[in-house]
Amino acid sequence: MDVRSQTALVFHLDKCIGCHTCSVACKNIWTDRKGTEYMWWNNVETKPGTGYPTKWEDQEHYKGGWALHNGKLRLKSTGRGRIIPSIFHNPSMPSMDDYYEPWTYKYDELFNAPEGDDQPTARPISMVTGEHIDIKAGPNWDDDLGGSKVYAENDPNLEELTPEVRRQMFEIERMAFFYLPRICNHCINPSCVASCPSGAMYKRGEDGVVLINQERCRAWRSCVSACPYKKTYYNWSTGKSEKCILCFPRLEAGEAPACFHSCVGRIRYLGTVLYDADKIVECASKPDLELVDAERELILDPHDESVIAAAKIAGISDDVIESAQRSPVYRFVKEWKLALPLHVEFRTFPMLFYVPPLMPVISNKDAGPVRNDTEDIFSDIEKARVPIKYLANLFAAGNEGKVRSALKKQYAVRLWRRHVTVGDITEETAKRALTDAECSVDEAEAIYKLTALASMDERVVVPPSQREMAIEALEDPLEHKQSMGFGFRSAPVRGQ
Amino acid sequence: MSDTLLFGVLPYLAVGIFLIVTIQRYRQRTFTYSSLSSQFLENKKHFWGSVPFHYGILFVLFLHLAGLVIPDMILAWNAVPLRLFVTEATGLAMALIALVGLVNIVLRRMQVSKARTVTTPSDWIVYALLGVQIVTGIGVAIFHGWGSSWFATSLTPWFWSLVRLEPELSYVSALPFLVKLHVVNAWLLIGFFPFTRLVHVLVVPNQYLWRRTQVVIWNHDRHTTRSVD
Ligand code: SF4
Ligand code: SF4
Numbered sequence: 140m141d142v143r144s145q146t147a148l149v150f151h152l153d154k155c156i157g158c159h160t161c162s163v164a165c166k167n168i169w170t171d172r173k174g175t176e177y178m179w180w181n182n183v184e185t186k187p188g189t190g191y192p193t194k195w196e197d198q199e200h201y202k203g204g205w206a207l208h209n210g211k212l213r214l215k216s217t218g219r220g221r222i223i224p225s226i227f228h229n230p231s232m233p234s235m236d237d238y239y240e241p242w243t244y245k246y247d248e249l250f251n252a253p254e255g256d257d258q259p260t261a262r263p264i265s266m267v268t269g270e271h272i273d274i275k276a277g278p279n280w281d282d283d284l285g286g287s288k289v290y291a292e293n294d295p296n297l298e299e300l301t302p303e304v305r306r307q308m309f310e311i312e313r314m315a316f317f318y319l320p321r322i323c324n325h326c327i328n329p330s331c332v333a334s335c336p337s338g339a340m341y342k343r344g345e346d347g348v349v350l351i352n353q354e355r356c357r358a359w360r361s362c363v364s365a366c367p368y369k370k371t372y373y374n375w376s377t378g379k380s381e382k383c384i385l386c387f388p389r390l391e392a393g394e395a396p397a398c399f400h401s402c403v404g405r406i407r408y409l410g411t412v413l414y415d416a417d418k419i420v421e422c423a424s425k426p427d428l429e430l431v432d433a434e435r436e437l438i439l440d441p442h443d444e445s446v447i448a449a450a451k452i453a454g455i456s457d458d459v460i461e462s463a464q465r466s467p468v469y470r471f472v473k474e475w476k477l478a479l480p481l482h483v484e485f486r487t488f489p490m491l492f493y494v495p496p497l498m499p500v501i502s503n504k505d506a507g508p509v510r511n512d513t514e515d516i517f518s519d520i521e522k523a524r525v526p527i528k529y530l531a532n533l534f535a536a537g538n539e540g541k542v543r544s545a546l547k548k549q550y551a552v553r554l555w556r557r558h559v560t561v562g563d564i565t566e567e568t569a570k571r572a573l574t575d576a577e578c579s580v581d582e583a584e585a586i587y588k589l590t591a592l593a594s595m596d597e598r599v600v601v602p603p604s605q606r607e608m609a610i611e612a613l614e615d616p617l618e619h620k621q622s623m624g625f626g627f628r629s630a631p632v633r634g635q
Numbered sequence: 636m637s638d639t640l641l642f643g644v645l646p647y648l649a650v651g652i653f654l655i656v657t658i659q660r661y662r663q664r665t666f667t668y669s670s671l672s673s674q675f676l677e678n679k680k681h682f683w684g685s686v687p688f689h690y691g692i693l694f695v696l697f698l699h700l701a702g703l704v705i706p707d708m709i710l711a712w713n714a715v716p717l718r719l720f721v722t723e724a725t726g727l728a729m730a731l732i733a734l735v736g737l738v739n740i741v742l743r744r745m746q747v748s749k750a751r752t753v754t755t756p757s758d759w760i761v762y763a764l765l766g767v768q769i770v771t772g773i774g775v776a777i778f779h780g781w782g783s784s785w786f787a788t789s790l791t792p793w794f795w796s797l798v799r800l801e802p803e804l805s806y807v808s809a810l811p812f813l814v815k816l817h818v819v820n821a822w823l824l825i826g827f828f829p830f831t832r833l834v835h836v837l838v839v840p841n842q843y844l845w846r847r848t849q850v851v852i853w854n855h856d857r858h859t860t861r862s863v864d
Contacts (some may be wrong), residue, residue, distance in 0.1 A: 222843060227689040234678035235749070267676070268748045333848045338839030344853030354665045357838050358672045375753060379669035454855060 140414040142439065142450040144459050145327065145347035145490055146385065146602060147468040148475040149408040149478045150320055151590060152496040153549070157283070157318035159183050161407075165322075168397050169384070174376025176241035176266045179278050179600035180383035181398045183320045187294040187308070187529070188281045190319075191286065192237040196295040196482065202231035202332050203367030204485030205423065212423055214334055216364040218371065222336050231364040239276050241266040267375070284316050284582045291316070296532040299634070315524035317496040319533075319552075322398060322587070323370040323383035324385045324481070324489030324599055325349050327414060327437065328423050331382075334365030345459075346411070346602060348385045356380055367485035395599040408589075410466025410600040411459060412473075412490075413450055423486045427536040430483040437488065438473050441466070462602040467589055468492065475586055477545050484536035495534050495542055497549045498524045516554070516572045520546050544576070551576035552590075641819050643795070643802040647694045648828035656829035657837060659828040670835035684743050688736025692765075694729040695772070697785070698722075703794050706787035713784050722783045727776045734769045737762065757831045771817040779811055790818070 161626050165181040184190045198204060202215040217225045244261035252259030265272045285310065297305055307313055307411075325342075329349050332340040339355035340362055342348070351362070351371070358378040362371040371382040386396035394400065399407040414437045420432035428515035439446045441463035450460050463469065471478040471494065478492035497520075520543065521527065535541040551572040558569035573583055590595065663670060673843045699762055702709055713719040741762050751856045793806035807818070828834065 218848075219844060222840070226840075227685045228682045229674060232674055232678065234674070235676055236678075240749075268752050270748060311836070332850050335850075336843040337838070338840070338842065338846060338850055341850040341852045344851050345855065356669065357835060357840070358669045359840065360672055360674065373672075373675045375673065375675050377666075378669035379666075454853075612708075 140439075140446075140449040142413050142446065142453045142455060143347065143416045144411050144413055144450075144463065144602065146325065146390065146409065147347075147412045147466070147472070147490040147492070148322075148325075149468050149471045149492045149493040149494065151404075151478075152317055152319070153494060154404040154406040154590075155183070155318040155320055156404045157183055157185070158403050159279070160403050161320055161403050164397040164401035165383075168386070170381075172376075173374070174374035175381060177235060177238050177278070178368070178372040178374075178381065180372075181320065181322045182278060183318050185281075185284055185289075185291070185316050186319045186533070187291040187297060187316065187525075188284070189290045189293050189295075190321075190609065191239075191278045192233050192369050193276075194293065194295055195367075196365055198485065199366070200231075200329065201233060201364065201369070201371065202349060202481075202631055203365060204487055205328070206486075207424060212328075212420060212425065214330055214365055215367075216330075217334060217361050222359075222361065225361075226336070226359055227541055229360050229364050232360055233363065233369065239278055240272060242274060250600050268534065273585070282455040284314060287314070296529055297380050299537070300526060300528055304528070308524075308526065308529075310560060313524060315498055317498065317525065319481075319493075320398075321368065321370070321481075322491065323349060323366075323385070324368060324487070324491040325383075325385060326487035326489050327416075327434075328419050328486065328488045329366075330485070331362035331366040331371050333442070334361040336361055337360070340371075343387075345604065346387075346390070348387050348390075349382070350384055350387070351380055353377075353379050353381075353384055367482065367487065368489070390601055391604040393601050393603070395595070395601065399599055401544075405593075405598065408467040408471065408598050410468040411441075411463040411602040412469050413441050413446060413455070413460070413463050415439055419488070423488060427484050428538045430486070430536045431479060431538055431541045433487050434480055434483055435473055435476070438469070441469065442475070456603075458603045462541060462600055465600050467593070467600060470585070470589065475548065476541075476581065479534035479536060479541060479545060482536070483534075493534055494549070495530050495545055496525070497553075498548055516568065517547055517550065517575065520550060547576040548578050548586070551578055552586045555580070555583045556587050638804050638808050641815070641822075642804050642807050643836070645819065645822045645826075646797050646802075649822040652826045657834060660829060660834065661837075668838050669832070670833050671832045673750050673753050676753065677743065677747045679734055680739065680743040680747065684736050684740035686736065687732045688807055691729045691731070691733025691736055692769075695726060695733060698726050702783065702786045703791055708789045709783060710787050717782065719784065723776065723780065726783065727773065730769060730773050730776065734773065737765055737769060741766075760827060761831045761833060763818060764827060767820045768817065768824060771813055771820060774813045775811075776816055779814060782814075 162179055162183055163180045166179065168251075170176070170180060179191065179380050182191050190196065191624070195201060198215060204215055206215045207213075208530075212226040216231050217229065231490050242263045242265055244263055246261050249261050262271055263274050264270060280286060284291050292305075292309060297308075297585045300308075308315075320515070325347055326349065327347070329340075329342060332342060332349060335351075336359050337357045339352045339357070341350060341352065343350065345622045358380070360373055360380065362380055362382075363369070363373050371380050373380050386394075389396055395409065399409055418437055422437050425433045441447070441450075441460060447460055468478075472492050478494050480489045480492055483489070527542055528537075530542045530546075531537050531539040551569075554564055554572045555569045558564040558566055570580075573580065578586075643762060643773075674685070713722060725859075744750050744758070744762075788811060789806050796803040796806070805813070
């Protein structure tokens, strides 16, 4: 057992209100520089929809992630020897047109326009060329199903749905959508890292954050193609790729990443999980339908004595183990099995999990409110406005059972709390729902608390990074005493 | 006199600049070592420029290096007329492919406004030098044929005399103008190399072929770091 610690994340989709505060917080801190204007390390998509970049989930087209090749894992894009023919022109690289061309407006024309009969206007100009552009699309053109004929109906996850179901989904009276906030998943088996010919990309051992060493990146752009989530971005100005850094400078100071800190819906949870690195390849090579379980299997129980012992041998500090024991992510993913990985069939084992949205038909215009205490309590889930199959394509590599049980449990918790607070549902019905969803009353209360009441400290349990100790292990801190000041990378020498 | 300057001094100057600046740049401004790809800004024309150019130029460069390092083997190979013909024809064909690529690259850089915004004066110098180099090379191949053989008795010995630090200009003084231009331009290219995006040649990712698939970097020694009890 090779135990490693990983900072993992959960987004609770039932709580996301699609306000984009997270995206803006991130943009203001990290991507307001030249060459990064088009990047949204955090973006919020409307589902169904084609997302950003357009149709990023279609790996027939983008060739991201891993594929099983004679039972062996292989990059879909350009691994090993295949880099040689593709290094001059990467065949599956998206271009700026797949994202959008960033623009601003000539605001000064509003003030400097000569007097005339017409209102002055500020024309849009490209932030790349400075020339006038006709804006065709933006990063979020299909927000709230805008232009659904062009966008939502082309969602790659709809492919396996029957035409009938698809037609129903897009009937105007039935249309439903939810938000999918996305950041880099800081995957356990990152295809971006595996594809980087320069070795500039790496996973931090202590917390699993995936980073690009800007000094070593040589613009071979393999990572942009290889990441199936399209979460590495090419900075066209500096000629270096960049990506979400999980606000590691904030994490190291014990603070939540900016998108977590600012999240209005409080949908974001962060905590350490321990996993077994020896099993990655074996688990990632399983058939699609077993992948959700395979990923859960990788994650170890931080309370288990043998895991703790192995973690200590692997150099994980007691504080980090203790933080893993308090991890909200561990509870959502492994204990309660409520949170599921996005597109686990890409086989990168994303460390960002989603609690799928519960969207039952609450009422319809003829029949008034729908009652929840019928014989078949969970029929509402089957009748949910977004088909289970669709959610399963997103969050469980098509395995409907995994999504159904996650939804059932959420629904049962709601019924239970309704019984407790409103009382129009009998204890018997509520308990029956809990039993059906394999959830105890205690568990239901715990889920309710972490979902609805948890404070920032409970939602975001930042592992102590202990960089000061890490450095002591590597070298004598006194060695640098009196040698360097702030902002220097080498000792300042008089006259040089 | 000018021969001394161009064939006795310029090579040392160029190599000197090349070594000093590439090393200094790598050590102090590693960040600037990048291929500065513009594929992201324009994805289609890029293929017809970059791909033929790189394949063509690499092949031709490889032939030149072979001529410098293993001239005897090249001569032996060329002893059969058919094989000589094959060498010459492939070399010329690859040079033409490189030229097509370069022309496409330059056209793309001029026509596509997004690509134009990331094109710097140093890029234009590189394109000009490469253009002269490829065109003169093709000229030599056409007007002064069988270069893959006479190369070994003029330019190769001159090159090694430079390496021995005893430049013997007699080997090159009688060469035709086109050949001289080709050679001088090559040294200019080497001298300008460290100031341009060409440095990406020095950081081709060969280690990728054998390194471990995943890269994990630890900030501590995994077996000694423990929290204080
Ligand atoms: S989501 Fe992040 S870690 Fe995973 S492959 Fe993409 S860039 Fe790499
Ligand atoms: S800030 Fe939170 S609630 Fe708002 S869009 Fe982002 S994830 Fe959703």
